Amino acid sequence: MTNKQVNIETTCPYCGVGCGVDISVVSGDVSPVSGMKTHPANFGRLCVKGSALHDTLNHTDRLLHPTMNGQTTSWDNALNLIADKIRQVISTHGPEAVAFYGSGQLLTEDYYVANKLMKGFIGSANMDTNSRLCMASAVASYKRSIGSDTVPGCYKDLELADLLVITGSNAAWAHPILFQRMTAAKQARPDMKVVVIDPRKTATCDLADLHLAIKPGTDTTLFNALLNYLNQQDALDTNFIEHHCENFDEALESASAAANDFSELAAITDVNQQDLETFFGWFKDTERTVSFYSQGVNQSIDGTDKANSIINLHLATGRIGKPGACPFSITGQPNAMGGREVGGLANQLAAHMDFSPEDRDRVRRFWKAPSVAERPGLKAVDLFNEVKSGKIKFLWIMSTNPLVSMPDADDVKAAMKQCELVVVSDCMANTDTTAAAHVVLPASSWGEKNGTVTNSERRISRQRGFLPSPGDAKPDWWIITQVARRLGYEDEFPYEHPYEIFDDHARLSAYENEGQRDFDLSGLTGMSREQYDALSPVQWPVNAEYPNGRERFYDDGHFYTPDNKAKFIPVEAVRPPERDDTLLMNTGRVRDHWHTMTRTAKAPVLARHISEPYADFHPEDAMRLGVRNNRLVKLFNERGDIIVRARVRNDMAQRKGEVFVPMHWTSRYASKARMGALINKDNDPVSGQPALKMSDVTAERYDTEWEGFLLTAQDLGPLASEYWVYNVTDTGHMYEISGQGQPVDFIKSIRDQLGSDGWMMFSDPANRHYRLCLIEEDKLQAVLFIHKEYDFSSRQWLIDTFGKDELSFQDRRAILAGRPMGKQEDKGAIICSCFQVGENTINNAIAEGCNNAEALGEKLKCGTNCGSCVPELKSLIAKYQPEVAVE
Numbered sequence: 001m002t003n004k005q006v007n008i009e010t011t012c013p014y015c016g017v018g019c020g021v022d023i024s025v026v027s028g029d030v031s032p033v034s035g036m037k038t039h040p041a042n043f044g045r046l047c048v049k050g051s052a053l054h055d056t057l058n059h060t061d062r063l064l065h066p067t068m069n070g071q072t073t074s075w076d077n078a079l080n081l082i083a084d085k086i087r088q089v090i091s092t093h094g095p096e097a098v099a100f101y102g103s104g105q106l107l108t109e110d111y112y113v114a115n116k117l118m119k120g121f122i123g124s125a126n127m128d129t130n131s132r133l134c135m136a137s138a139v140a141s142y143k144r145s146i147g148s149d150t151v152p153g154c155y156k157d158l159e160l161a162d163l164l165v166i167t168g169s170n171a172a173w174a175h176p177i178l179f180q181r182m183t184a185a186k187q188a189r190p191d192m193k194v195v196v197i198d199p200r201k202t203a204t205c206d207l208a209d210l211h212l213a214i215k216p217g218t219d220t221t222l223f224n225a226l227l228n229y230l231n232q233q234d235a236l237d238t239n240f241i242e243h244h245c246e247n248f249d250e251a252l253e254s255a256s257a258a259a260n261d262f263s264e265l266a267a268i269t270d271v272n273q274q275d276l277e278t279f280f281g282w283f284k285d286t287e288r289t290v291s292f293y294s295q296g297v298n299q300s301i302d303g304t305d306k307a308n309s310i311i312n313l314h315l316a317t318g319r320i321g322k323p324g325a326c327p328f329s330i331t332g333q334p335n336a337m338g339g340r341e342v343g344g345l346a347n348q349l350a351a352h353m354d355f356s357p358e359d360r361d362r363v364r365r366f367w368k369a370p371s372v373a374e375r376p377g378l379k380a381v382d383l384f385n386e387v388k389s390g391k392i393k394f395l396w397i398m399s400t401n402p403l404v405s406m407p408d409a410d411d412v413k414a415a416m417k418q419c420e421l422v423v424v425s426d427c428m429a430n431t432d433t434t435a436a437a438h439v440v441l442p443a444s445s446w447g448e449k450n451g452t453v454t455n456s457e458r459r460i461s462r463q464r465g466f467l468p469s470p471g472d473a474k475p476d477w478w479i480i481t482q483v484a485r486r487l488g489y490e491d492e493f494p495y496e497h498p499y500e501i502f503d504d505h506a507r508l509s510a511y512e513n514e515g516q517r518d519f520d521l522s523g524l525t526g527m528s529r530e531q532y533d534a535l536s537p538v539q540w541p542v543n544a545e546y547p548n549g550r551e552r553f554y555d556d557g558h559f560y561t562p563d564n565k566a567k568f569i570p571v572e573a574v575r576p577p578e579r580d581d582t583l584l585m586n587t588g589r590v591r592d593h594w595h596t597m598t599r600t601a602k603a604p605v606l607a608r609h610i611s612e613p614y615a616d617f618h619p620e621d622a623m624r625l626g627v628r629n630n631r632l633v634k635l636f637n638e639r640g641d642i643i644v645r646a647r648v649r650n651d652m653a654q655r656k657g658e659v660f661v662p663m664h665w666t667s668r669y670a671s672k673a674r675m676g677a678l679i680n681k682d683n684d685p686v687s688g689q690p691a692l693k694m695s696d697v698t699a700e701r702y703d704t705e706w707e708g709f710l711l712t713a714q715d716l717g718p719l720a721s722e723y724w725v726y727n728v729t730d731t732g733h734m735y736e737i738s739g740q741g742q743p744v745d746f747i748k749s750i751r752d753q754l755g756s757d758g759w760m761m762f763s764d765p766a767n768r769h770y771r772l773c774l775i776e777e778d779k780l781q782a783v784l785f786i787h788k789e790y791d792f793s794s795r796q797w798l799i800d801t802f803g804k805d806e807l808s809f810q811d812r813r814a815i816l817a818g819r820p821m822g823k824q825e826d827k828g829a830i831i832c833s834c835f836q837v838g839e840n841t842i843n844n845a846i847a848e849g850c851n852n853a854e855a856l857g858e859k860l861k862c863g864t865n866c867g868s869c870v871p872e873l874k875s876l877i878a879k880y881q882p883e884v885a886v887e
């Protein structure tokens with residue numbers, strides 16, 4: 001029998017870089033994935049998350065069948081119930097009582113039918129998406145200024161720039177492949193300058209010639225002051241302003257109020273005056289400047305103004321739409337851009353059209369829709385508020401986990417309890433949100449889905465399925481189409497394959513579009529299924545003028561405003577309030593996890609870089625609060641509390657008075673680490689985007705009486721200890737644990753779960769010291785170590801022992817002794833996930849003379865695959881060999 005190999009080109013489902021991925025399936029088995037060499041986003045590279053995609057394809061935790069109130073049911077029952085309820089709610093309370101909440105994980109085709117159903121046929125615009133949490137401020141600022149939600153540049157511009165200003169983005173961890181492209185560009189042209197503007201010293205600062213550790217909330221003051229400075233220095237492109245822009249004087253007047261001089265600006269921003277002068281000088285003198293910005297800008301109460309203060313600078317200098325010159329907002333999610341194209345946000349209609357009478361009428365005629373929504377719908381925070389108030393009676397959440405990601409997440413949980421019917425379609429069974437739903441629908445996952453996504457440079461790529469969906473799981477577009485048909489719209493939702501939906505979407509973009517709308521896919525209409533399947537990545541628009549797509553917009557000075565001129569937006573710099581003793585909580589991503597971990601938590605290689613939720617503290621705050629490094633800490637405010645591990649940053653990566661907490665951990669993976677529960681509902685008045693990076697919290701040490709870890713052959717779910725964190729390993733499952741009182745109660749709970757026979761135990765109760773293991777048929781089933789204090793020693797030897805088919809006498813002795821017999825290397829925390837190289841191994845190599853990342857790569861291979869760990873390698877070199885110049 002020959003092993004048939006099938007090769008598929010698809011895209012990574014994680015971040016907005018949108019890397020191409022090569023898949024090879026041999027006799028049904030998926031080989032380790034590799035980067036697609038021809039994809040213009042990544043040219044063959046993948047970061048550590050993308051490289052581990054094949055580890056996430058198992059069906060653990062998958063949702064396999066529709067359920068109603070926890071009971072398995074048929075698709076027919078579930079779909080009929082949903083359609084009946086929507087019909088009843090509309091007839092009793094009107095269409096505004098129905099709401100959908102989607103996700104940047106949906107494919108464009110899924111998004112298109114959901115938006116069409118809601119805004120054209122249900123007749124309300126209450127369809128919002130988790131992209132509201134991600135880039136709504138970037139959308140609003142582009143539309144206010146350049147008249148369209150259009151990223152003006154392309155990834156090449158990041159390489160062509162002579163000055164790259166990275167603001168509010170830890171690209172090294174959040175958009176690693178773009179960061180690698182930036183790094184390679186700087187290596188090739190060392191004169192290229194990189195400025196990082198971020199309150200934290202992140203891995204991205206590794207690339208920076210200048211890091212401005214700005215006081216949070218003072219960015220607008222900084223950019224306004226820069227506009228004022230450029231004017232004073234006569235460094236504006238007056239010709240561009242005069243011929244292609246409006247409102248400059250008003251914007252300059254607002255900007256002139258920012259600060260009187262550098263000294264005052266330094267005091268406001270809390271940045272060294274000399275550094276500010278250097279940055280301003282570089283910006284003035286560098287024609288090829290790209291401003292690259294992300295959630296640090298968007299997730300603020302004035303995110304739209306912040307983004308507009310950046311765009312103002314590019315308009316004032318004419319640096320937009322030129323090679324190496326543009327304001328470039330980067331999206332977080334893989335298809336946030338696709339959602340923006342089809343109208344996934346509540347304040348958009350479809351195909352870059354809004355709710356003007358002309359747009360509504362055009363969309364109504366194209367869709368043959370009975371009732372196109374008359375006005376924008378509710379944005380995410382307001383939407384869930386109205387769920388709580390009882391105005392929304394039917395809520396359908398698609399492919400997202402708002403009980404973790406929304407601000408004041410516990411209030412969202414309470415809101416869902418008020419709703420008459422909550423439907424969740426998801427590929428995962430055990431999310432915080434599926435637990436709160438009445439009806440749960442199994443959706444197909446990455447690897448099974450078929451459609452398109454658009455990345456942050458407007459590049460549309462195919463996401464292709466290569467595996468069958470397990471159980472009854474179905475694509476999202478199919479589920480929505482089935483509901484639409486049950487509502488009586490069989491003719492309007494005739495789709496049997498995503499290529500038909502894409503064609504509808506492309507034709508709508510071209511419909512009565514005489515060049516007024518930049519989003520134009522007329523060149524992609526009428527594709528056969530084969531052509532759609534063979535579609536190569538292409539940047540929109542694709543039309544007669546740009547049949548192969550367009551790299552840059554606005555190089556011709558033509559903007560998509562009514563008079564085709566760009567608008568300067570006068571921005572008032574609002575100064576952040578002075579703080580009392582509370583800490584300002586900032587939130588963000590870690591390197592190896594994605595969103596609420598439903599996919600990345602399945603890959604053991606991704607669990608080892610950072611295995612617990614944490615909070616980063618400045619040493620003086622830690623001292624003041626009695627918080628100790630590597631001990632547990634409680635963060636709390638009036639909305640809730642979380643318990644995480646404290647990291648006291650002696651490298652001064654954390655500003656005083658501020659604390660950083662990662663966003664990923666949910667109730668599935670940790671006892672109490674849903675940081676969304678602490679975040680207030682403040683949001684930007686223009687975009688509605690929540691200020692996820694600015695909440696007041698208080699911190700206090702969380703003392704426990706014992707700490708330990710548990711390795712098991714089976715996943716035990718939540719544990720009976722005050723603190724636990726779950727991770728998958730190569731050989732089983734691991735929990736970090738900590739608790740109050742006597743450990744014997746916890747030990748009993750584990751023995752009750754796994755059976756009380758067959759345990760071997762060493763105990764020293766006076767010191768709260770226990771080591772237990774459960775062996776069945778010569779194989780380890782569980783290992784439980786408990787100590788009075790946190791044990792930092794490596795567990796890797798135990799994880800390896802766990803995988804053995806037969807335990808030796810030595811193995812048994814080693815487990816009870818609590819240490820490996822003979823010499824065994826303790827790798828330490830994993831730094832390089834690709835080659836599983838730990839901190840201790842790296843430190844030893846540094847001590848032996850490796851004094852740059854290349855030398856470490858040569859000796860240990862670390863950093864030589866995806867490169868995501870290179871900034872950390874450099875910081876370890878700097879830490880352990882401070883006298884050696886870091887390359």
Ligand code: SF4
Nearest residue numbers: 012014015019047050
């Ligand atoms: S940078 Fe990494 S996570 Fe983002 S799309 Fe590329 S491989 Fe995926």
